Amino acid sequence: MTLLEFASGPGLQWALWIFVFGITWRVVGAVFLLSRKDISKPRHTNTISAGLGAVWSRSSPARAFEKKIRFQHVTGYAWHFALFISVLFFAPHILFFESVLGFSWPHLPNTIILITAIVATAVLIALLIRRATHPVQRFISNADDYISIFVVLVPLVTGILAFTHFGARYETLLAVHLLSVEVMLIWFPFGKLMHMIMTIPARFQAGTAFGRRGVKA
Amino acid sequence: MRKDQNLGEYLRMQGVSRRGFLKFCSATASLMALPPSAVSQVAEALATARRPSVIWMSFQECTGCTESLTRSHAPTLESLIFDAISLDYHHTLQAAAGHGAEAAREAAMEENKGEYILVVDGSIPNGNNGYSTIAGISNHDMLIEAAENCFAIVAVGTCAAFGGLPNADPNPTGAVSVSEIIKDKPIINVSGCPPIPVVITGVLAHFLTFGTIPELDALGRPVAFFGQNIHDRCYRRPFYERGQFAETFDDEGARKGWCLYKLGCKGPTTYNACATLKWNQGTSFPIQSGHGCIGCSEPRFWDKGGFYDPISAGQWGSRDALLGAAAAGAALGVGSALAARARKKKAQAAEEI
């Protein structure tokens, strides 16, 4: 069995099992730690729309805060957009998803993907540097913060190398790329990459809690 | 051609002029993937080259490799090189058969002890030797015997090089490659199913010219021919870069000659010279004719998933297994949450001021 066969076969399967297992474990575990129902008299009763509103409104900072967190605001958007374009609109990635989902969608030209991947990598490195140097971020950071950056950074770098056939044979680079994605998938449920799943429920619960008090979250 | 003649003398006897010889050398240098500046070196070496003795053995094979080499019905450059070697034994091509043929082989081996080149096509059954025998001798034993005094072995075709189709799961005959049996001789793997004929002759030309083993890659293949992957040298590469792919074999993209990546082309992971040397006298190669590369020069290409599955497709495992993982995660999540809630209840019940 070659490295590539392992990476695209059993390696991928185990990573996916751990990924799915871990996510359900953590989400179900958190949700089942139910809270008592709030029986105070609500000011507004349409908490669902307040919750959804928060999911949307927390995507950008309130006016009073915008200036202070502009760096994170801008890099946050640049990072996520560049990452999602690179992940979701690169033709070979779409083929990868198609092999499990059974459907596909249009892809973007490779040159655009290369640019977005480089942008994503550069922004992530900038965020890593900030985390290591900004007084607050450096102070509050723990291993998870660095591991989570690392396990996302490596697939990006190996992906760019595989795409440009730089440094080693394509199949080796592809295998390393897949393996690095698998490491990311395995880490995903245990670290803060889970925010990809948790962001919407967390914002939603904030929106409903604020909403029933008549406060826009 | 007499055995003590060198190639230069032989060609002159055939009425080939110096000019013709130079032409032959240019073409040979091109064949060996040498730069044009190496022509004079090639000419000098070839003029004085001794014709090597070659013993060709076919084991578990389909004769496709031999077909590839001899498909031409008129004399060509390759056949000229063939003429220049002394092909002392080739079961498929020789007229002789049975004990006479085996006697000729043994004689050639004895006469050229330590100098002959052993060419092997086909894999070797390594479990039950009875699967393939010649004149009552098993392939395994014949290979060991022939290899003992050879100068080097050329494993022609993916079967001899890597086990080939006979080695495909579940490998009923226990087929293995030459390199899994012979460990103490230089082995040059000329893989491909079949290999490009000019690559076979190119390797022989290298022996003829330099009398040495060419530079090999990690899989024992000559770097001159297997150093780059198909994808890197493919004329359709610009479509890949632009993200223009044929989605089916009969769509507009296919007609326009777009990249076949999505149709399972294995070009990016296949190392061979098809994209430059091409086939059928340089006419075309699979991708040019509209079909993706199947990766036939790579080990185990037959067991690496479907020919029409894109390289980037992963084996995700069954849906049930994923659902099982989710169910297990959910069960653990519920369990852990219930335990935590019990703890919370206990804390709330404990009255302590």
Place this chain on the structure above:
Amino acid sequence: MSSLDTIPVCTEVATGNVEPLLHEIRHALKRLAEGKEGTVIDLKRLPLAPGEEERIAATLGTGEVRAEIDALGPTLIQETSYPGVWLITHKNADDVVVARFVEVTYIPELLRSQQADIDAGINRLENELKN
């Protein structure tokens, strides 16, 4: 049965190798003009799309000299419209192209009569005269 030539080949494909090759020829020609050595480029070693070899030949055009050598099959030597740039096509006895070169030189080596052939010719002429 139709011959290969009658099957239409899609020629809008481009590897992007044609232009660099033409630049390489330009540089080689300059070097030659400066009195330095000539250059030989093996067209078979470059990945070229169907039709690109023809495009190169068409771009180079045909010049004044055209020679055909009959040795181990025909070889066509064509000076291109750029003096000093020669297109050499080796074919085997089957008329199949076995190698194709662009040679940047004053006169391709292959056109010169070769010393060994001259020696053999002298021998033959002397034998002829003896009889």
Place this chain on the structure above:
Amino acid sequence: MNTEAMSLQDFRGKLREMSVDTPGRDLTDEDRVRRAKKAFAQKLNGHRAVDMDTCLQCGMCAEACHFYEATQDERYAPVYKFRPLRRFYRREMSPMRWFYRAFTRDITVADLKEWQHLVYDACTGCGRCDMICPMGIKISAAIRVMRHGLAGAGFVPSEMRIIRDEQRDKNTLFGVGAEQLRALVERLGAQGINVPLDREQADVMLLTTAIEVLLFPDAFAATAKILNKAGANWTIRSDAFEAANVGIITGDDPTMILAIKRIVEKASAIGAKTVLMPESGHAYQTLRWEGANEMGEPLSFDVISIPEFVAAEIKAGRLNLKTQTNGASVTYHDPCRLSRKGGVTQQPRDVLTAMGLEVRETASNRRENYCCGGGCGEFVLKSAADLRQKAFEIKKHEIDETGADAVVTGCSNCRVNLMIGADNSGWRTPVTSLVETVAANLAD
């Protein structure tokens, strides 16, 4: 009006007296950690679990915190202030506790001691960080759980401990009990302001706070005048008038529940339809949003803050105000627990504009408003004095930027803190209360 009030200086002296190094509860270190964990376990729920599991450690919350902004001390990043809770959650309550336990340090007494400063001195629970968090995490709620843990472990600062014990054991605050209220009511009666004390039946039950009785009797008088003017059927009970809840401030459940219970039971007994909260942010938050949950059943009455009441009465035409024509401008300081934690932001502004006042907003306002710097009982802590003053400077700067003639607020705690800050820095912008402003502009 000119009701006898304690001077601010005297009040500050009283607070200073409470800063004593009395030994708290005599507990072993193990006991303290165990009790802290018990309190954490009681207070952790699904919401906090999702919060803990979602935090990205992006540190943006620091940018919303006045204490961080004023000091640039990274320990004051709000996310850091609930770090022990997060560690506890990860080790003992989270779904993946078996995994995290291997990597997460247990909490120690040293941690609890360190965090006493971070969650009592360096956090007013204002929740401004809750508004910046891109994940919508209620950071202030997590820090409140921290206070519960520290209270359980016996790490409440002495000043807060003293007033908590006073409220729990004597039902007085700063020595203000039924007697002191009765005396005030009598003084007001002498001035012609009728306060229907201790009626057995009333639609509206008014609450007040010890701070008002001591420092701002004018505000109490103003409230009474407004209620009378609006023709409300109201009372105030000498046995259940205290709106402030030191239990919720310190993180002490028994005291919190006891204080809520006193009010709820009395309001039910007199058949009140409405409990009217005085100008006190935390008191409103406690009864309005926690009351029913802590009592375990819906309240039999509505809880309404004074700005809501006034705005509603004006709208209903029961209250007519004089319209100022002198072009006076004010800025409204949103008490955090009324605005971003209570949803009462528009009503006070409506009331002010109804009086013809120009309301000039501070750069950060409404739900993004800066805290006065001393909320959640923080203003009683001597150890927080410097920090509080620095945070106040931010507020002061924003108010100065508006150029308004005066600051109006709807919370006596905010008012005290702004006044202390002004006192320290020689700031001259008048700080006044919404009810007093309304009472001064009642139309005949």
